[in-house]
Amino acid sequence: xxxxxxxxxxxxxxxxxxxxxxxxxxxxxxxxxxxxxxxxxxxxxxxxxxxxxxxxxxxxxxxxxxxxxxxxxxxxxxxxxxxxxxxxxxxxxxxxxxxxxxxxxxxxxxxxxxxxxxxxxxxxxxxxxxxxxxxxxxxxxxxxxxxxxxxxxxxxxxxxxxxxxxxxxxxxxxxxxxxxxxxxxxxxxxxxxxxxxxxxxxxxxxxxxxxxxxxxxxxxxxxxxxxxxxxxxxxxxxxxxxxxxxxxxxxxxxxxxxxxxxxxxxxxxxxxxxxxxxxxxxxxxxxxxxxxxxxxxxxxxxxxxxxxxxxxxxxxxxxxxxxxxxxxxxxxxxxxxxxxxxxxxxxxxxx
Amino acid sequence: xxxxxxxxxxxxxxxxxxxxxxxxxxxxxxxxxxxxxxxxxxxxxxxxxxxxxxxxxxxxxxxxxxxxxxxxxxxxxxxxxxxxxxxxxxxxxxxxxxxxxxxxxxxxxxxxxxxxxxxxxxxxxxxxxxxxxxxxxxxxxxxxxxxxxxxxxxxxxxxxxxxxxxxxxxxxxxxxxxxxxxxxxxxxxxxxxxxxxxxxxxxxxxxxxxxxxxxxxxxxxxxxxxxxxxxxxxxxxxxxxxxxxxxxxxxxxxxxxxxxxxxxxxxxxxxxxxxxxxxxxxxxxxxxxxxxxxxxxxxxxxxxxxxxxxxxxxxxxxxxxxxxxxxxxxxxxxxxxxxxxxxxxxxxxxx
Numbered sequence: 001x002x003x004x005x006x007x008x009x010x011x012x013x014x015x016x017x018x019x020x021x022x023x024x025x026x027x028x029x030x031x032x033x034x035x036x037x038x039x040x041x042x043x044x045x046x047x048x049x050x051x052x053x054x055x056x057x058x059x060x061x062x063x064x065x066x067x068x069x070x071x072x073x074x075x076x077x078x079x080x081x082x083x084x085x086x087x088x089x090x091x092x093x094x095x096x097x098x099x100x101x102x103x104x105x106x107x108x109x110x111x112x113x114x115x116x117x118x119x120x121x122x123x124x125x126x127x128x129x130x131x132x133x134x135x136x137x138x139x140x141x142x143x144x145x146x147x148x149x150x151x152x153x154x155x156x157x158x159x160x161x162x163x164x165x166x167x168x169x170x171x172x173x174x175x176x177x178x179x180x181x182x183x184x185x186x187x188x189x190x191x192x193x194x195x196x197x198x199x200x201x202x203x204x205x206x207x208x209x210x211x212x213x214x215x216x217x218x219x220x221x222x223x224x225x226x227x228x229x230x231x232x233x234x235x236x237x238x239x240x241x242x243x244x245x246x247x248x249x250x251x252x253x254x255x256x257x258x259x260x261x262x263x264x265x266x267x268x269x270x271x272x273x274x275x276x277x278x279x280x281x282x283x284x285x286x287x288x289x290x291x292x293x294x295x296x297x298x299x300x301x302x303x304x305x306x307x308x309x310x311x312x313x314x315x316x317x318x319x320x321x322x323x324x325x326x327x328x329x330x331x332x333x334x335x336x337x338x339x340x341x342x343x344x345x346x347x348x349x350x351x
Numbered sequence: 352x353x354x355x356x357x358x359x360x361x362x363x364x365x366x367x368x369x370x371x372x373x374x375x376x377x378x379x380x381x382x383x384x385x386x387x388x389x390x391x392x393x394x395x396x397x398x399x400x401x402x403x404x405x406x407x408x409x410x411x412x413x414x415x416x417x418x419x420x421x422x423x424x425x426x427x428x429x430x431x432x433x434x435x436x437x438x439x440x441x442x443x444x445x446x447x448x449x450x451x452x453x454x455x456x457x458x459x460x461x462x463x464x465x466x467x468x469x470x471x472x473x474x475x476x477x478x479x480x481x482x483x484x485x486x487x488x489x490x491x492x493x494x495x496x497x498x499x500x501x502x503x504x505x506x507x508x509x510x511x512x513x514x515x516x517x518x519x520x521x522x523x524x525x526x527x528x529x530x531x532x533x534x535x536x537x538x539x540x541x542x543x544x545x546x547x548x549x550x551x552x553x554x555x556x557x558x559x560x561x562x563x564x565x566x567x568x569x570x571x572x573x574x575x576x577x578x579x580x581x582x583x584x585x586x587x588x589x590x591x592x593x594x595x596x597x598x599x600x601x602x603x604x605x606x607x608x609x610x611x612x613x614x615x616x617x618x619x620x621x622x623x624x625x626x627x628x629x630x631x632x633x634x635x636x637x638x639x640x641x642x643x644x645x646x647x648x649x650x651x652x653x654x655x656x657x658x659x660x661x662x663x664x665x666x667x668x669x670x671x672x673x674x675x676x677x678x679x680x681x682x683x684x685x686x687x688x689x690x691x692x693x694x695x696x697x698x699x700x701x702x
Contacts, residue, residue, distance in 0.1 A: 160678055165643035169651055212619050212641055250602055251621060268563050270602060290563055292516035300520055327511055 001134045006068040010200060010241040010262050010284050012317045018309055018346025020339055021068035021139065023245075024325030025060040030332060032059050043088055044080070047073050053124040054131055061136065063332060064339045068136050068200070069128060071193065073121060075143030075204055078185055079152045081112035092157060099155030101163055103174035109181060114188045121189070122196035129197035140198030142190050144205035144246075145182035145227075146220035152178070161210055168219060175219060183223040187230035194232055194240050202243040202265065203227060209248015209267075216252060225259040243286055247324060250275070257283045268323030273311035285312065286319040289338070294322075294330040298337035305338055306345040314349060352485045357419040361551060361592040361613050361635050363668045369660055369697025370418035371690055372490065374596075375676030376411040377423050381683060383410050394439055395431070398424050404475040405482055412487065414683060415690045419487050419551070422476060422544070426494030426555055429536055430503045432463035443508060450506030452514055454525035460532060465539045472540070473547035480548035491549030493541050495556035495597075496533035496578075497571035503529070512561055519570060526570060534574040538581035545583055545591050553594040553616065554578060560599015560618075567603060576610040594637055598675060601626070608634045619674030624662035636663065637670040640689070645673075645681040649688035656689055657696040665700060 001007075005019035027033055033056060040046045047053055056072040076094055080086035085097025100106055112118060128138055153164040168175045190201050208220040224244055234240050244256055245265025256264050257279045266275055266287035275285055293304050305320070312318040320342045326335065352358075356370035378384055384407060391397045398404055407423040427445050431437035436448030451457055463469060479489055504515035519526045541552050559571040575595055585591050595607055596616025607615050608630040617626055617638035626636055644655050656671070663669040671693045677686065 160643060162643055162646060162678065162680065165641065166646035169644055169647035169655075209620065213622050213625075215641075248599070248620065269560065269599065271564050274564075290516065290566075292511060292513055293520055295513060295517035296520035304520075327513065329513065 001137065003067055003136050006139075006319060007137050007199060007241065009316055009319050010243070012281060012284060015316050015350060016347060017343045017350050018318055018320050019067035020320035020342045021066050021070060022060075022322055022326055022335070022338075023070075024327075025064075025066060025070065025335075026056045026072050027326060028328035029326055029330040029335075030059055030063070043074070044086065047077065048120045050120055050124040050127045053120075054127040057124075057128050057138075058131060060335075061132075064336055065343065066136065066339060068139050069132055070139040070202075071121070071125060071128065071141060071198065073124070073141070075141070075148065075206075076151060077118060077121060078112065078142070078182070078189060079148055081117035082109055082152075084152060089156070094151060095156040096152065099163070100152045100178070101155075101167065103171050103177075106174045106178045106181075109178070111181060111185045111188075114185075114192045118189060118192070122192045125193050125196035125198055137199035138197060139243075140190060140193030140201045142186045142193075142201070142203055142227075144203050144208060144220060145179045145186060145223040146208055146211075147204060147206045148182050148186075149175075149178055150207045161207065168215065179219060179223045183226045187227045190227065191230070191232050194234055197235075198240065199234065200241045200243065201231070202245055205244065205246040205249070208246040213252065216246075216249075217255060220246070221252070221255055221259065224261075228260050241284075243319075245286070253278050263319065265321065266323060271311055272308055272318070273313060276312060276317075281315075281317055284317040284319060286321045288321070288323045291322040291324045291327060294326065294334045294338065296334075298334060301334055301337050302341040302345075305341040309342065309345050309349055318346075320346070352488065354418055354487050357490075357670060358488050358550060358592065360667055360670050361594070363632060363635060366667050366701060367698060368694045368701050369669055369671050371671035371693045372417050372419035372421060373411075373673055373677055373686070373689075374421075375678075376415075376417060376421065376686075377407045378677060379679035380677055380681040380686075381410055381414070394425070395437065398428065399471045401471055401475040401478045404471075405478040408475075408479050408489075409482060411686075412483075415687055416694065417487065417690060419490050420479060420483055421490040421553075422472070422479065422492060422549065424472060424475070424492070426492070426499065426557075427502060428469060428472060429463065429493070429533070429540060430499055432468035433460055433503075435503060440507070445502060446507040447503065450514070451503045451529070452506075452518065454522050454528075457525045457529045457532075460529070462532060462536045462539075465536075465543045469540060469543070473543045476544050476547035476549055488550035489548060490594075491541060491544030491552045493537045493544075493552070493554055493578075495554050495559060495571060496530045496537060496574040497559055497562075498555060498557045499533050499537075500526075500529055501558045512558070519566065530570060530574045534577045535581075538578045541578065542581070542583050545585055548586075549591065550585065551592045551594065552582070553596055556595065556597040556600070559597040564603065567597075567600075568606060571597070572603070572606055572610065575612075579611050592635075594635075594670075596637070604629050614670065616672065617674060622662055623659055623669070624664060627663060627668075632666075632668055635668040635670060637672045639672065639674040642673040642675045642678060645677065645685045645689065647685075649685060652685055652688050653692035653696075656692040660693065660696050660700060671697070 241262035243263040244261045250270035263284035268290035592613035594614040601621035614635035619641040
């Protein structure tokens with residue numbers, strides 16, 4: 001591989017500079033993405049057509065000196081494949097025609113056939129690997145069982161998570177049944193991505209942070225741990241590093257590190273230096289610039305990126321990223337400034 | 352006063368049982384509120400008519416054995432009085448016709464005249480005190496400068512706080528100018544509530560938790576500390592306890608306690624026992640049941656309420672509350688179950 005900095009940092013091996021990739025590095029802030037999205041007709045068509053998903057995945061790597069590609073897809077491919085009727089309401093995000101709100105509805109759910117129903121994902125992974133041709137590693141991903149369940153139960157975005165929490169508190173057995181099904185499905189799904197060529201995987205637990213500490217451990221972290229334990233090695237026998245990202249998970253870093261994951265993704269509400277002191281070198285750390293800093297002037301972006309790198313401190317084990325995804329109004333020039341600043345400053349610290 | 356449990360707990364004095372009040376204890380989940388709201392024509396008319404604000408404030412105390420009344424009002428009365436054109440978009444919440452997004456716009460802002468523009472608030476406080484007739488204390492409140500600023504800059508609800516964060520990162524001096532104006536205004540506003548009879552005050556920092564640790568201290572906590580330091584005693588010379596509530600503030604409890612506040616409001620993402628071990632008895636703690644537990648069956652509500660009280664442990668200094676407000680679809684019978692459970696279980700622990 002031409003550039004294996006990302007995998008080296010995840011394995012705590014020495015690096016020449018801090019590697020960087022960005023959550024939602026492919027997406028609406030790029031004009032070439034918007035053009036392709038318009039041609040594709042629908043967002044899900046982009047995800048489900050391997051050639052298009054491959055093209056979108058590679059777009060940011062043509063512009064920026066990123067150290068990783070991430071499969072272009074959506075966390076909701078799994079519930080979509082379970083027949084919940086995924087659709088997107090403009091300005092509102094994802095909705096399901098058939099939310100799952102009762103023990104009876106949960107009892108009727110079945111795992112999708114990963115090869116048949118989600119084969120387009122493995123196809124995309126294979127195609128991207130071929131096109132990347134070793135330039136950078138390819139990261140696969142999935143939503144966490146809890147986060148998938150929030151969308152499946154709420155049926156759309158929520159500010160309170162009223163329905164899933166009512167289910168969690170009133171029907172914990174049904175909740176566990178749903179999460180168990182999702183954990184098995186996510187494990188198979190990530191293993192299919194690994195078999196097809198994903199060289200690292202990230203689990204996005206976007207909504208774990210809305211739980212109480214006890215409920216987080218029981219209903220989110222426990223299932224992510226099962227997935228971590230169920231992941232297979234790459235076709236060449238090498239270990240595939242897994243990154244757990246719980247937005248709002250700062251209070252629970254020690255518990256997250258204990259799952260056996262290789263890295264923890266941090267949002268911006270915790271200092272990465274504090275996080276490192278808490279988990280030591282048991283795991284690598286990924287993050288954690290406030291994504292809104294991309295709306296600041298380039299010199300401010302550069303200074304703040306350097307501050308994050310300095311806060312992490314000397315030694316390997318840091319993968320630079322935002323604390324959450326790139327948002328649609330970001331100027332691509334600002335992303336370029338960030339990527340270059342990270343490499344420049346990271347090299348200074350590494351040398 | 353007939354029932355001064357709340358003030359005693361805030362002062363760390365012995366109590367016969369755990370006092371309880373609830374954020375948004377008056378509001379849409381009560382049919383009598385919905386009737387009055389319909390008659391009033393608009394939400395702001397409810398807030399701005401002292402007789403109506405008084406009636407709404409007292410409604411939950413007629414149903415439940417609560418240990419405190421909280422002034423019915425809105426945190427956005429201050430920016431409304433500054434001429435930003437507050438209005439409510441159904442299903443979307445508050446919006447401003449004239450958001451404040453530039454240093455120039457901030458430079459043109461002036462503090463409202465508390466007596467003239469916001470006199471209806473002090474009038475409501477006086478009327479509620481008279482009607483309460485010593486039954487329970489009356490809590491006054493205001494939004495934190497940072498939280499008020501988020502609405503003023505964004506102009507409406509936001510999921511990313513893109514505009515205010517761009518301002519914060521690009522124009523920190525203008526941001527400080529705005530926050531300084533708001534801190535002075537909130538101080539005067541709370542002092543007017545105290546002069547009119549508020550016996551405790553709470554500062555709602557709903558959006559402090561979306562900041563980085565450094566930005567939280569510089570742009571939110573610093574200004575709440577100034578307010579704490581600027582509050583006057585009650586007309587009878589007694590100290591008026593102040594509660595700081597930062598949603599998502601769990602990581603920063605030590606810093607919050609150091610402001611000189613009397614109590615910290617906790618959301619549900621931290622265990623109250625953990626919080627108490629961190630801040631000791633320097634401050635009282637308020638909270639922190641997951642508000643969504645009100646959608647659970649009454650026996651589950653009772654068990655979880657008892658668990659929060661047990662987690663806090665023996666001794667005074669605990670004011671029971673939710674981790675955020677009561678939401679509109681809650682069954683009032685569930686609130687009754689919670690209030691009774693807290694008093695029953697709290698008495699067991701106190702005796």
